[in-house]
Every structure is written in C-alpha cells, then in structure tokens.
Amino acid sequence: MxxxxxxxxxxxxxxxxxxxxxxxxxxxxxxxxxxxxxxxxxxxxxxxxxxxxxxxxxxxxxxTLAGGRVASDGRLVTKILIALNLALFIAAQVAGDRLVDELTLIGYAYSPPLGELVGVADGEWYRLLSSTFLHQEVAHFVFNMLGLWVIGGIVEPELGRIRFAALCLLSGLSGSALAFVVAPSNQPSLGASGVVFGLIGAWAVLTRRQRYDMRPVALFVALSLLLTFTRPGISWEAHIGGLVGGALVTYGLLHAPKARRNLVQYGACGLVLLIDLAMVLARSASLTT
Incomplete structure (x- = not known):
C-alpha cells in the first residue's frame, strides 16, 4: 500500500x-x-x-542496462576506436592521397591514377567500413574524436563492450550504406561522423529508457542536425544513416525482454545489418547494369 x-x-x-x-x-x-x-x-x-x-x-x-558485463574501464572500446582512427589519420598524412583514394567511400567511379573503375559497386565493399575510420583534415579528425570520446563515455558503460562495439560498427555501416545509396556514385566520403551520430541516436534512446530529462539530448540532436544541413561539404547521408541505425540498434538492445534478451538483441543487430546489405546490393545492381 x-x-x-x-x-x-x-x-x-x-x-x-x-x-x-x-x-x-x-x-x-x-x-x-x-x-x-x-x-x-x-x-x-x-x-x-x-x-x-x-x-x-x-x-x-x-x-549493464543492456545485460552486458560491467567493466572496470568503461571506455576501453572507445579508446580502441580512437586509436584506430588516429593510426589511419597518421598513415593518411604520411602516405598521402593514394591511401585515401583506396580507403575512402566511393560508389562507382573512374580513377585516373589507377586507370580503372573503383568503388563499392565494383566489389570493394571494404570501403563501407574503412572510410568510417579515415580522416584527412585535422579539424575533422579532432571534432569526430571529441564526439566519440564524450558520447562514447556515456553510452559504452550502459551497453557493455561487445554491444557497444556492435553499435559502433553498425552505425558506421548504416551511414556508409545510406551515403552509397543517395549520394552521387562518384562523390567521395570519409570520416567517423556516421559512428558519432549513431552514438547520438543511442544516447537519445538510452536517456528515454532511463526516464531522464530529454531536453538536453533533444537540443544536442537539433544542433547537430542544424550543422549537418547548413555547413558545406558534409555528408548528411552518413549522419542520418548513422543516427537512425544507432537508434534502432540501441532500442533493440535496451528493450529486449530478459527472458529472450540474447535472441532479441541479436535479431535487432541482424535486422539493421540485413537492411544495410539490401541497400548496398540494390544500389550496386543499379550502377552496374
């Protein structure tokens, strides 16, 4: 009573x-x-x-809230991702445009240096993920790593390492998939923005799940989207794809019933992966036929 x-x-x-x-x-x-x-x-x-x-x-x-083990270092995966981005950033500065040309996201285009067609539609699917860890400009790199560190530090402890890693990979893949489908096939795209926006979507779902005040998160999302659509040279497709993909994955991870938690969580991740693959296959077919 x-x-x-x-x-x-x-x-x-x-x-x-x-x-x-x-x-x-x-x-x-x-x-x-x-x-x-x-x-x-x-x-x-x-x-x-x-x-x-x-x-x-x-x-x-x-x-954790999603059923993962609580780790002593709640930012381990975040640190590993930042280290990977840093390693590729340094490699890009040393190797120059050739490495960038090989790893950046490109749908289907003729490459004069190579004298051949390149891109995801030509079978180079690795570009969907390699581009999400690649940066050329210092400001772009610093901004994305700052977002990854801050928001990753909020989300990773609540999901656990394995689920957080899956979230980041699927967010990056979703951003690349939407960019591949919507953007011109010869438009290059690179950067961890898809992953960062996936974490923003995860943060929003997490805050809602914990019944915290949504206003700060909503304001942050609104400002992020405003910058996405007002600043030139930004792949809005990667931002939106990552945001939606990250939110969907996190919703499945946090709202899975305890009795069938693993099944529902695997299913949510698998569903987002299948949607991404279907988008890539359909776009590849339209470009090569």
Whole structure:
C-alpha cells in the first residue's frame, strides 16, 4: 500500500519510503538496497543478474542496462576506436592521397591514377567500413574524436563492450550504406561522423529508457542536425544513416525482454545489418547494369 506522502515503499524493505528506483527493473529501492551503477543505482537482484539461486556461474556479476558485463574501464572500446582512427589519420598524412583514394567511400567511379573503375559497386565493399575510420583534415579528425570520446563515455558503460562495439560498427555501416545509396556514385566520403551520430541516436534512446530529462539530448540532436544541413561539404547521408541505425540498434538492445534478451538483441543487430546489405546490393545492381 502506498504511504500518504505519495512515495512508494522499497520492495525489499516495505517499511521504508523511497523516491529511488532501480535503473534496470525500476523497482523502488531504499538506501540500504542501492548499489551504485555507472548511471544511477541498481537493486541487489539486478546486480546478481536476477538470479538469486546461483544457477549461472556468473550470476553474481554486475550487469549493464543492456545485460552486458560491467567493466572496470568503461571506455576501453572507445579508446580502441580512437586509436584506430588516429593510426589511419597518421598513415593518411604520411602516405598521402593514394591511401585515401583506396580507403575512402566511393560508389562507382573512374580513377585516373589507377586507370580503372573503383568503388563499392565494383566489389570493394571494404570501403563501407574503412572510410568510417579515415580522416584527412585535422579539424575533422579532432571534432569526430571529441564526439566519440564524450558520447562514447556515456553510452559504452550502459551497453557493455561487445554491444557497444556492435553499435559502433553498425552505425558506421548504416551511414556508409545510406551515403552509397543517395549520394552521387562518384562523390567521395570519409570520416567517423556516421559512428558519432549513431552514438547520438543511442544516447537519445538510452536517456528515454532511463526516464531522464530529454531536453538536453533533444537540443544536442537539433544542433547537430542544424550543422549537418547548413555547413558545406558534409555528408548528411552518413549522419542520418548513422543516427537512425544507432537508434534502432540501441532500442533493440535496451528493450529486449530478459527472458529472450540474447535472441532479441541479436535479431535487432541482424535486422539493421540485413537492411544495410539490401541497400548496398540494390544500389550496386543499379550502377552496374
């Protein structure tokens, strides 16, 4: 029964009123039950993986909101991605345009230096992902890495390393796929913007799932989209593709029911992957026939 103050009672200590809820199961918890998480608090049951019987060997391992393991370094994958981008940025500065020409996203075009047709439609599918780690200009590189560091530091601890890595790869792929489909076939595109916008979409879904104030996130998304469509030389297709792909993947990861969590999460990632592949195959067929 709810107390007269309107506050619920702790589900483990019915005599204690509380205004705090577990960020995973949303049950009311009092200070005696609260276990600090990367964001908010969890109840002891969720920290134990929801299994008080110990049937699973790792049932007492803390879990993220998406069901992944809580890691001591919540930015490990983010750091690895930044290091990969940095390595390719340095390589591009040393090797020059030749390396950029080989790794950038291009749909289907004639390359004078190579004297042949190149591009995704010509079978160079690796460009869909290699371009998402490639930068030429210092400002472009710094801006994207700053976004990856800040937003990745928010999202990665809540998803766990494996799910976060899948989110980043699928966001980058979704951005490249939409750019390949919509942009002119001979228009080059490169940069981690698709991944960054995928993280922005993930951040929005995560904030909504945790029932936090959406206004700061909505303002950030609005400003990001404003810059996307007002600044010249920006691949808006990669931004929108990454944003939508990241939001869809994260929605599937966070809203999967516990009883079928792995199945639903794998299915959500697989669905986004299939959509991307279908877009690439259809566009490739239209360019080569």
């Amino acid at each position: 709810e107390p007269q103050s309107g506050l619920p009672r702790c589900h483990r200590h019915p005599d204690v009123e509380t205004g705090i809820r577990c960020t995973r199961c949303e049950k009311p918890i009092c200070p005696r039950c609260m276990v600090s998480a990367s964001v908010g608090f969890q109840c002891p049951d969720c920290v134990r993986g929801g299994s008080g019987t110990g049937h699973a060997p790792d049932a007492n391992q803390p879990r």
